[in-house]
Amino acid sequence: MNLYSTNDSRNSVSLREAVLRSLPKDGGLYMPAQINKLERGFVEALSSLSFVEIAYRIAQHLIGSAIPEAELRGIVERSITFPAPVVPITEGISTLELFHGPSLAFKDFGARFMAQLMAHFTKGADQELTILVATSGDTGGAVAAGFHNTPGIEVIILYPSGRVSNLQEKQLTTLGGNIHACEIEGSFDDCQRLVKEAFLDQRLSSRYLLSSANSINIARLIPQTFYYFEAYKQCDSRDVVFSVPSGNFGNLTAGLMAKQMGLPVSRFLAATNANQVVPQYLKSGTFEPQLSISTISNAMDVGNPSNFSRMLHLYGSTWNAMARDVLGYSFTDPQTKKAISDLHSSFSYVADPHGAVGYLAADQYISTHPNQHAIFLETAHPAKFLDIVQETISQPLQIPTRLSDLSHRKKEATLLSSQYTAFSDYLLSR
Numbered sequence: 001m002n003l004y005s006t007n008d009s010r011n012s013v014s015l016r017e018a019v020l021r022s023l024p025k026d027g028g029l030y031m032p033a034q035i036n037k038l039e040r041g042f043v044e045a046l047s048s049l050s051f052v053e054i055a056y057r058i059a060q061h062l063i064g065s066a067i068p069e070a071e072l073r074g075i076v077e078r079s080i081t082f083p084a085p086v087v088p089i090t091e092g093i094s095t096l097e098l099f100h101g102p103s104l105a106f107k108d109f110g111a112r113f114m115a116q117l118m119a120h121f122t123k124g125a126d127q128e129l130t131i132l133v134a135t136s137g138d139t140g141g142a143v144a145a146g147f148h149n150t151p152g153i154e155v156i157i158l159y160p161s162g163r164v165s166n167l168q169e170k171q172l173t174t175l176g177g178n179i180h181a182c183e184i185e186g187s188f189d190d191c192q193r194l195v196k197e198a199f200l201d202q203r204l205s206s207r208y209l210l211s212s213a214n215s216i217n218i219a220r221l222i223p224q225t226f227y228y229f230e231a232y233k234q235c236d237s238r239d240v241v242f243s244v245p246s247g248n249f250g251n252l253t254a255g256l257m258a259k260q261m262g263l264p265v266s267r268f269l270a271a272t273n274a275n276q277v278v279p280q281y282l283k284s285g286t287f288e289p290q291l292s293i294s295t296i297s298n299a300m301d302v303g304n305p306s307n308f309s310r311m312l313h314l315y316g317s318t319w320n321a322m323a324r325d326v327l328g329y330s331f332t333d334p335q336t337k338k339a340i341s342d343l344h345s346s347f348s349y350v351a352d353p354h355g356a357v358g359y360l361a362a363d364q365y366i367s368t369h370p371n372q373h374a375i376f377l378e379t380a381h382p383a384k385f386l387d388i389v390q391e392t393i394s395q396p397l398q399i400p401t402r403l404s405d406l407s408h409r410k411k412e413a414t415l416l417s418s419q420y421t422a423f424s425d426y427l428l429s430r
């Protein structure tokens with residue numbers, strides 16, 4: 001498998017280099033040089049394959065000889081350890097539940113697979129790999145759970161003090177072992193800036209082998225293609241569209257990659273909250289990044305989605321080709337709350353605010369395409385957004401034990417100012 005930078009197609013690297021380095025030096029993002037169609041008959045045979053088998057065959061198709069077969073099978077088996085069930089909501093709409101992993105969000109798929117790939121590529125190396133990751137909430141929990149106890153890898157998670165929920169904080173700060181949390185007196189942007197500065201700091205690069213686990217790493221997108229096939233397998237209808245609640249657009253990009261590999265879906269719905277630069281682009285053909293706007297679906301509060309450049313590349317930078325396959329939708333917080341409440345009262349389904357945005361797009365699309373079937377991605381367990389969901393449905397929610405057990409565990413984090421010297425001193429003194 002070769003990958004190239006979206007800024008320079010001559011800049012080609014191996015999968016190992018793309019995964020360990022995360023970002024090309026030219027500021028682009030790594031993309032597979034080719035995304036070929038899966039073998040003929042694969043889609044027809046889906047119903048006879050388990051989720052793990054589907055995942056293995058796609059991984060093998062994409063990754064090829066970069067990893068020996070037996071090793072790759074182990075990597076897939078250790079990553080895909082929980083199901084992705086499709087649950088019917090109405091005659092025309094179902095949901096694909098992606099929250100059955102350890103941190104209760106779809107990011108578990110990407111984080112676990114990336115941890116396995118990184119462990120594979122650094123096995124036997126004499127230097128430990130140190131992963132730096134900035135989180136505004138969900139990424140950190142998935143990365144902490146995905147990398148916990150992975151041999152040869154240390155993880156340092158930076159999160160903004162007082163700006164993540166109590167349970168999210170527990171997910172980052174209570175595992176111990178190779179997972180370390182830095183509580184930064186600043187914003188998420190400060191955390192990201194500290195990580196970027198650390199990557200440029202020669203004193204650190206001579207001492208550590210540094211990598212990043214943010215969503216720009218191609219290792220996170222590969223496993224996200226698997227569950228689109230798994231969902232298609234479970235759906236009776238053959239005329240399917242996917243509605244993808246989106247922020248940085250990694251999930252949607254993975255769906256488009258699945259389509260290029262031969263998944264027979266007609267369209268994707270790009271469902272956003274008030275941060276609607278991609279729906280605007282799909283309407284006007286102009287991409288204008290904005291400052292992010294705070295909403296109740298806060299994992300999608302992204303004003304300059306980094307995977308947009310990957311989407312453009314998949315369509316040869318042609319607006320009308322992308323606009324044929326991807327329809328844009330944007331919804332407000334009051335609309336999102338009403339959707340949570342309607343889903344509960346009419347269909348006894350409890351959605352989280354992100355899934356609810358996906359449902360709104362699916363519902364709007366199906367009202368004018370009644371012969372198709374829409375599957376919206378439910379990207380987090382509703383208990384991760386306990387206050388807003390309970391308040392909206394006026395009922396207490398049952399909290400999964402994986403989450404409630406954490407509340408008794410002791411937080412361990414290093415409190416640091418947002419000055420770079422504080423962070424570099426911390427790293428150099430470790």
Ligand SMILES: *Cc1c(COP(=O)(O)O)cnc(C)c1O
Binds near residue numbers: 105245
């Ligand atoms: C990260 C996240 C999203 C956005 O996914 P992207 O791939 O960044 O578009 C949506 N919902 C939840 C719950 C998330 O954590």
